[in-house]
Amino acid sequence: MSGTSAEPKRWQDEMYDELRKANVTQFCYVPDAGHIIMINRSLADPEVHSIGLTSEEEGVALLAGADLGGARGVLLMQSSGVGNCINMLSLIEGSRFPFLCVVSMRGQFGEGNPWQYAMGQAVETVLSAMGVICLKVDRPEDVVGTVQAALTMTFKSGRSVAVLLGQKLLGAKKF
Amino acid sequence: MKTEPQAVKSLFTLDRTKVVPELVGKPDDFLIVTGLAGAVYEIAALTNHADYFYGLGGAMGAACMMGLGLALAQPKRKVLVVTGDGEMLMSLGSLCTIATVNPQNLSILCVDNGHYGETGYQRSHTARGVDLAAIATGTGLKRVHTVAVEEDVAEGAKMLRAGGDTCFVLASVKPTDGPKGKLNLFGDECRTIFRRALLGPA
Numbered sequence: 001m002s003g004t005s006a007e008p009k010r011w012q013d014e015m016y017d018e019l020r021k022a023n024v025t026q027f028c029y030v031p032d033a034g035h036i037i038m039i040n041r042s043l044a045d046p047e048v049h050s051i052g053l054t055s056e057e058e059g060v061a062l063l064a065g066a067d068l069g070g071a072r073g074v075l076l077m078q079s080s081g082v083g084n085c086i087n088m089l090s091l092i093e094g095s096r097f098p099f100l101c102v103v104s105m106r107g108q109f110g111e112g113n114p115w116q117y118a119m120g121q122a123v124e125t126v127l128s129a130m131g132v133i134c135l136k137v138d139r140p141e142d143v144v145g146t147v148q149a150a151l152t153m154t155f156k157s158g159r160s161v162a163v164l165l166g167q168k169l170l171g172a173k174k175f
Numbered sequence: 176m177k178t179e180p181q182a183v184k185s186l187f188t189l190d191r192t193k194v195v196p197e198l199v200g201k202p203d204d205f206l207i208v209t210g211l212a213g214a215v216y217e218i219a220a221l222t223n224h225a226d227y228f229y230g231l232g233g234a235m236g237a238a239c240m241m242g243l244g245l246a247l248a249q250p251k252r253k254v255l256v257v258t259g260d261g262e263m264l265m266s267l268g269s270l271c272t273i274a275t276v277n278p279q280n281l282s283i284l285c286v287d288n289g290h291y292g293e294t295g296y297q298r299s300h301t302a303r304g305v306d307l308a309a310i311a312t313g314t315g316l317k318r319v320h321t322v323a324v325e326e327d328v329a330e331g332a333k334m335l336r337a338g339g340d341t342c343f344v345l346a347s348v349k350p351t352d353g354p355k356g357k358l359n360l361f362g363d364e365c366r367t368i369f370r371r372a373l374l375g376p377a
Contacts, residue, residue, distance in 0.1 A: 025248075026244060026248070049247050049276070051243075051272065051275075051276060052272070052275065053272050054268030054271050054272055055268050057236070058240045058266070058268060058269050059240075060240075061234070061236070061237035061238075061239075061240035061241045061244070062240045062241070062243055062244040063244060064237065064241050064244065065240060065241030065242060065244025065248070066244035066245070066247065066248045067244075067366075067370075068206075068229055068244070068245050068248070068366065068373070069244065069245040069247070069249040069373070070248055070249075070370070070373065070374045071244070071247065071248030073244065087234065087235075088234055088237060090233055090234050091231070091233070091234035091362070094233065094234070094362040094363070095362030095365065095366045096362075096363040096366065
């Protein structure tokens, strides 16, 4: 866990802490290396529901249901998962559900797997087309401020927001 | 050794206009989420468009996962998802996810008429042998029940409202429509009505 040594807090821990401070209690995801710290934090947190999905679109519907019940959630996914959500995002747009997702980007800066480019490069276009506002982060020092902004936009203003964690931030996967 | 193929339990003979109200019972014991088409019309009519019900007009495949999110958010309330065979077939993965979470206040009623009624009554996979109850059992859901004949109804109704492990009840009905009244297709209004009734003014 973080904060026990002189080491600076990892930005992933800061992001998790911001989400918890904002009372996000449903964390859902398809397992993803880019989100491993957040996923493990949610699994170890007795105060939240940590829900593994078979496909990312399930998470979109889950968060809409959470909102109906007055709870807040976040969908953690890789850029390839964005494509799995497209029609389900009509639920969000049509009913004005607040929606927050954090996307670990592939197919971008330094990507070594050509399979990742098609969806990775289309993420912003696809999300924007479905009414989701994209906030990009490429530097560790911008993570907290961006997540705070996204939380306000989502849960105070009722928007749908994607925080895109770029490969400059995450580092490209080594092959 | 040759084994006989298992009998398909779906008989598609029950009348949904009779069986669905019997299975749901007193609807305001639940918070209800429905899938699109047959299910939403049916529950809108059954509840007279009540404020404890949210029905889809699109986003096919969302109902079960919405029920999960709602059930986790409202652990003290019973949540009922009503869906059809077409919507269930589109979101089989959600049954797997729900089985791993197994909320104690979630019940799923799948009204299986073996057809895509909304698009002109094309046969669905369930009319060609796919058994959704067997799939539900295979996900690890502990309480699964098929209502194929009238004698199965009482057990199904009991299971839906008993609480405990998440349950899946498959009602095998004739390929006909339920009641078809007017729907409010403005999801934002339906969301606001539902949340206001449950949570109070925003």
